Amino acid sequence: MNGNSGSWFGYMGQVLRIDLTHYRYSVEPLNKDLAEKFVGGRGFGIKYLFDEVPKGVNPLSPNNKLVFTTGPLNGTKVQSASRWIAQFKSPLTNAYCRSVAGGFFGAEVKFAGYDAIIVEGCSEKPVYVWINDEKVEFRDAACVWGMATLAAKEFLLDETDKRARMVMIGPAGERLVKISALVTDDMRTAARGGGGAVMGSKNLKAIVVKGSKKPVIYDEKAFDELVKEQIEAYRQSPAFEHFRSLGTDGIVYLFYTLGNFPTYNFKQIPFEGAYRFTPEVLASYIVKHNGCYSCMIRCWKTFKLTKGPYAGVVWDFPEYETHWSYGGVLGNCNIEAITYANMLSDLYGLDTISTGVAIAFATELYEKGIIGKSETDGLELKWGDPEILVELVRRIALRIGIGSILGEGVKRAAEIIGRGAEKYAIHVKGLELPAYDPRSLKAQGLNFATSPIGASHCIGWSKFEILGLPRKVDPFATEGKGEITKYVQDETAAAETAVFCTFPLTNEMITIDVCSKFLYSATGIDRFKDPRYLWLVGERIFNLEKVFIAREGFDISQDTMPERILKEPVPREPSKGQVFELDMLLKDYYKARGWNERGIPTKEKLEELGLAEAAKELGIA
Numbered sequence: 206m207n208g209n210s211g212s213w214f215g216y217m218g219q220v221l222r223i224d225l226t227h228y229r230y231s232v233e234p235l236n237k238d239l240a241e242k243f244v245g246g247r248g249f250g251i252k253y254l255f256d257e258v259p260k261g262v263n264p265l266s267p268n269n270k271l272v273f274t275t276g277p278l279n280g281t282k283v284q285s286a287s288r289w290i291a292q293f294k295s296p297l298t299n300a301y302c303r304s305v306a307g308g309f310f311g312a313e314v315k316f317a318g319y320d321a322i323i324v325e326g327c328s329e330k331p332v333y334v335w336i337n338d339e340k341v342e343f344r345d346a347a348c349v350w351g352m353a354t355l356a357a358k359e360f361l362l363d364e365t366d367k368r369a370r371m372v373m374i375g376p377a378g379e380r381l382v383k384i385s386a387l388v389t390d391d392m393r394t395a396a397r398g399g400g401g402a403v404m405g406s407k408n409l410k411a412i413v414v415k416g417s418k419k420p421v422i423y424d425e426k427a428f429d430e431l432v433k434e435q436i437e438a439y440r441q442s443p444a445f446e447h448f449r450s451l452g453t454d455g456i457v458y459l460f461y462t463l464g465n466f467p468t469y470n471f472k473q474i475p476f477e478g479a480y481r482f483t484p485e486v487l488a489s490y491i492v493k494h495n496g497c498y499s500c501m502i503r504c505w506k507t508f509k510l511t512k513g514p515y516a517g518v519v520w521d522f523p524e525y526e527t528h529w530s531y532g533g534v535l536g537n538c539n540i541e542a543i544t545y546a547n548m549l550s551d552l553y554g555l556d557t558i559s560t561g562v563a564i565a566f567a568t569e570l571y572e573k574g575i576i577g578k579s580e581t582d583g584l585e586l587k588w589g590d591p592e593i594l595v596e597l598v599r600r601i602a603l604r605i606g607i608g609s610i611l612g613e614g615v616k617r618a619a620e621i622i623g624r625g626a627e628k629y630a631i632h633v634k635g636l637e638l639p640a641y642d643p644r645s646l647k648a649q650g651l652n653f654a655t656s657p658i659g660a661s662h663c664i665g666w667s668k669f670e671i672l673g674l675p676r677k678v679d680p681f682a683t684e685g686k687g688e689i690t691k692y693v694q695d696e697t698a699a700a701e702t703a704v705f706c707t708f709p710l711t712n713e714m715i716t717i718d719v720c721s722k723f724l725y726s727a728t729g730i731d732r733f734k735d736p737r738y739l740w741l742v743g744e745r746i747f748n749l750e751k752v753f754i755a756r757e758g759f760d761i762s763q764d765t766m767p768e769r770i771l772k773e774p775v776p777r778e779p780s781k782g783q784v785f786e787l788d789m790l791l792k793d794y795y796k797a798r799g800w801n802e803r804g805i806p807t808k809e810k811l812e813e814l815g816l817a818e819a820a821k822e823l824g825i826a
C-alpha cells in the first residue's frame with residue numbers, strides 16, 4: 206500500500222504531534238517550505254526545536270520537546286539511509302542535543318505515515334503511545350514502568366503487535382539520570398545528551414509504532430538505477446568488507462597504536478592490555494552479524510561469552526567507543542566484563558561513553574585522594590577493575606550512592622564534589638569526550654570544542670586526519686584545521702537530512718553528490734538536484750544549531766577543552782609532547798565559519814543562509 210499524504214514524493218507529508226499533558230494528538234501537514242529549506246531529519250528537528258522551545262526552558266520540564274525525525278529516504282531501498290534522530294534541549298548540557306540511532310524504528314515511523322513525531326507536555330502517570338497508522342492511543346504503562354528495556358519490549362509487543370517497532374527508556378531514563386539513553390526494540394541507542402531523562406521526565410516509557418504504507422518515489426526508474434550503482438560502489442569499497450566483517454571493532458587496537466585512543470582518563474599512559482583489542486581477538490567473540498533496515502553493511506555483531514563469570518551472555522557487541530569507555534579509558538582489558546557492562550547499559554538505558562568517562566573520573570579522584578571510601582559507599586576504585594566497572598554501571602543507572610552523583614555527568618559531579626575535581630572532568634559543554642584524543646587529532650578536537658551539543662564524534666568526524674579522505678592532512682598540524690572542521694560538520698549535517706549513517710559517509714562510500722541524486726529522484730524537488738544546495742543546507746542546519754545555543758548564552762567561553770587536554774602533553778608515542786592549541790585553532794575555525802570573535806554567527810552569515818529570523822532572535826538583526 207502506498208500512502209504518501211497529498212502530492213508528496215519521498216516524504217509521507219505528515220507530522221504527528223503528541224501532547225502528553227492532555228492525552229491529545231494531531232496530524233499536521235508537512236510544510237513545503239520546511240521541506241525545501243531543511244530537507245528532513247536533522248534539519249526538521251532543529252527547526253522545530255528552535256521555533257518551539259524558547260530560551261531558558263528547563264530540559265526536564267513539560268515545556269521541553271522531544272522531536273523524532275526521519276528523512277525522505279527512510280523506508281526506501283537506499284542503503285544505510287534509514288536511521289532516525291532525536292532532538293531536544295539536553296538536561297546534561299543545557300544546550301541543544303541531536304542523538305541518532307539505527308535499527309528499524311525510523312523506517313516504521315515512515316510506514317505509519319509520518320516524517321516526524323513531536324512529543325510535548327508531560328503525562329500525569331506513566332504511559333506509552335501506540336501508533337498504528339492513523340490510530341494513536343495513550344496507554345497505561347504502569348506495568349512496564351521500572352522494567353529493563355528487553356522485558357518492556359516483550360511486554361509491549363504482546364500488548365500491541367508482534368511486528369511493531371519502538372523507542373523506549375529503561376530504569377535510568379525513568380530516574381532522570383542525565384546520561385541516560387533512548388533505546389530501540391533492537392537495542393540501538395540514541396545515547397548522547399540525556400534523551401532518556403527527557404522522555405522519563407514526560408512519564409513516557411515508549412513509543413510503539415506499526416505502519417502499512419510505503420513512501421512513493423518521484424522517479425522510480427532513476428532511483429532504482431541509483432540504488433544499483435550504490436550497491437556496486439559499496440562492493441568495490443575496501444571499507445565495506447572491513448565494516449561488514451568486524452564493524453567498528455576492527456579499529457580499536459589500530460587507533461590505540463595511532464594515539465587516538467585515550468587511556469586512563471586521558472592521562473594517555475601506555476595500556477598494557479591493549480593487545481586484547483586486536484581484530485583477531487575481538488572477532489573470536491562474534492557469533493552473528495546483523496544490521497539496520499536496508500543496509501547491506503550489517504555492521505552490528507553479536508558477541509557470545511564462553512568463559513568467566515559472565516559465560517553464557519549473548520549480546521550486541523561493544524562498539525569501538527564502548528571498548529574504550531568501558532576498556533581503555535579505565536585501563537580495563539577484560540572483554541567479558543566490557544560486554545556484560547554494555548549489555549547492562551542497554552537494559553538500563555545508559556550512554557556508555559558518558560558512563561565510562563564518569564567512572565574514569567571517579568577512579569582518578571579516588572587515586573588522587575580527592576574522594577575516599579566514605580564517598581564511594583565503601584568501594585575501592587582501581588584502574589582496570591572489571592568488577593568495579595559492572596558495579597558502577599548498575600549504581601549509576603539506578604541512582605545508588607556515588608552512582609547518583611556520577612549519573613549527573615562529570616561536569617555537575619565535579620561541581621558537587623568540589624576540591625579541584627573539575628581538573629579531572631573530561632567534557633566539553635558538559636558532554637563527556639568520546640574515544641579520540643584532541644591532542645593527537647587537532648581537527649577532531651576542534652570539532653569537539655565547537656560542536657553545539659558538546660564533545661561528540663558524530664557531529665563531524667575528521668576523516669582528513671584519520672583516514673586521509675578526501676585528502677591526507679597532518680593530524681598534529683594546526684594550519685587549515687578550521688576549514689576542514691567546517692567541511693566535516695556541514696557534510697554530516699547535510700547527510701543527516703536523509704538520514705544517512707555516518708559510517709559509510711566518513712569512508713566516502715556515500716558522498717553529498719550521491720546523496721543529492723537520491724534526494725532529487727526520491728522527492729522531485731528541483732533544488733535537491735544540486736549538491737551545492739545540500740552543502741548549503743548542511744551549513745544552514747549547523748548555524749541554526751549554534752544560534753539555538755547562543756540564545757541560551759553559550760559562546761566562545763564554552764567552546765573549550767578540559768585543562769588536561771590544553772596543558773598536559775601526551776606522554777606516549779606517536780603523539781608524545783602534543784597539547785591542544787585551542788586559541789589558534791578556534792580563531793581559524795571562526796574565520797572559516799564567518800562567525801565573530803565570540804564564536805557567534807554574524808548577521809551577514811545568517812542572512813546568507815536564509816536565517817534572518819534567527820538573527821532577530823539573537824538581537825543582531
Ligand code: SF4
Nearest residue numbers: 307496497500504706
Ligand atoms: S553501517 Fe551499520 S549502523 Fe550504519 S546503517 Fe549500516 S548497519 Fe546500521
